[in-house]
Amino acid sequence: MNYCPRCGAKLGSKVDGGRERPACLVQGCGFVHFGDSSIGCGAVVIRDNKALLIQRGINPNRGAWQIPGGYVESDEEILSAVEREVLEESGVTARVLDVIGVRHAVGTPTANIYVVFRLEPLSGEPRFDGDETIGAGYFSMSELEQMDRVQSFSTWSIKRALELPPGCGMTLDRGGVNIGRAGWSLFGLNP
Ligand SMILES: [Zn+2]
Numbered sequence: 001m002n003y004c005p006r007c008g009a010k011l012g013s014k015v016d017g018g019r020e021r022p023a024c025l026v027q028g029c030g031f032v033h034f035g036d037s038s039i040g041c042g043a044v045v046i047r048d049n050k051a052l053l054i055q056r057g058i059n060p061n062r063g064a065w066q067i068p069g070g071y072v073e074s075d076e077e078i079l080s081a082v083e084r085e086v087l088e089e090s091g092v093t094a095r096v097l098d099v100i101g102v103r104h105a106v107g108t109p110t111a112n113i114y115v116v117f118r119l120e121p122l123s124g125e126p127r128f129d130g131d132e133t134i135g136a137g138y139f140s141m142s143e144l145e146q147m148d149r150v151q152s153f154s155t156w157s158i159k160r161a162l163e164l165p166p167g168c169g170m171t172l173d174r175g176g177v178n179i180g181r182a183g184w185s186l187f188g189l190n191p
Contacts, residue, residue, distance in 0.1 A: 006031045036107060040114035041082040042069030042154070044161040045094045047121050047138050051158040053150070054089050054128065055135030065135070065144075066151040067116070067158070077183045079172070082117050090136045091127040094119035098169035099187050100160050103153065116157045118166060 004011055004024035014023040016032050024031040044067055045052035053065045068089040072081040079096050086094045096117045103114040126136035141162060144150055170187040177186060 001033050004029060004031050035111065036109065037111040037113070039072040039078070040069060040112060041072050041078055041085065042067045042114060042116040042157065043082050043086045043094065043119050044100055044116060044157050045086060045090075045092060045119045045121050046161055049162060050138035050140045051144070051161065052086070052090055052092060052121070052126060053135075053137065053139050053144070053154065054126075054133045057128070057130065057132045057134040061149075061151075063134070064149040064151055065147055065154070067154045069114075069116075075183070077185060078115065079185055082115075082119070086119065087124075089133055090124075092124040093122045095122055096172070097166045098171045098190075100157050100169050118161045118169060120166070 001022050002011060003009065004026065007024060007026055007029045009024055009026045009029070011022045011031075011033070012025040013020050014025070014032070015021075016023065017034075022033040043052070052068065054068050056062055056064050056066065068086045069082070070085040070089075072078050076084075082096060083094060086092055096119050098118050100116045100118050103116070105112045105114075126138065128134055128136040139147070141158065144155065144158065167190060171190045173186050173188045173190075179186065
């Protein structure tokens with residue numbers, strides 16, 4: 001990265017957070033390049049002790065089964081992102097209940113954080129478009145164990161959701177805190 005993505009000036013460098021980093025030295029801009037990272041989200045949607053799975057229609061891993069999910073756009077709230085992914089990939093409208101897990105991976109080349117949420121379905125029956133998704137449905141744990149090619153991280157997430165009741169995970173908290181950032185959401189332990 002040679003130019004500032006905010007103001008277009010040629011980047012210099014400065015020490016921030018204990019490391020020398022590419023940075024914009026234009027007064028009032030303040031851009032610092034902390035490295036490339038991406039955020040993903042996944043959805044465990046549970047209905048009658050069964051979990052919503054979709055079958056991938058595109059490579060990599062065409063034909064594999066997994067929970068719905070995808071990337072969180074940089075200008076999108078994470079709750080909107082996960083509910084959007086569920087609707088786009090399965091046709092199900094669902095609402096977030098709590099956080100099941102957080103997976104982090106270091107940058108090769110991009111660092112990634114993937115947050116798995118538990119959701120309750122509100123409306124819509126699972127459907128697939130035959131292109132991006134070639135299958136969709138609710139499956140019990142025993143059905144899932146009989147299926148070929150279920151992504152192991154999906155199985156891990158579904159097991160946690162079926163073993164522990166809603167609200168065990170971190171829940172959305174909007175009270176008593178003032179976060180000075182746009183589009184923020186805070187999930188925390190619920191007393
Ligand atoms: Zn700048």
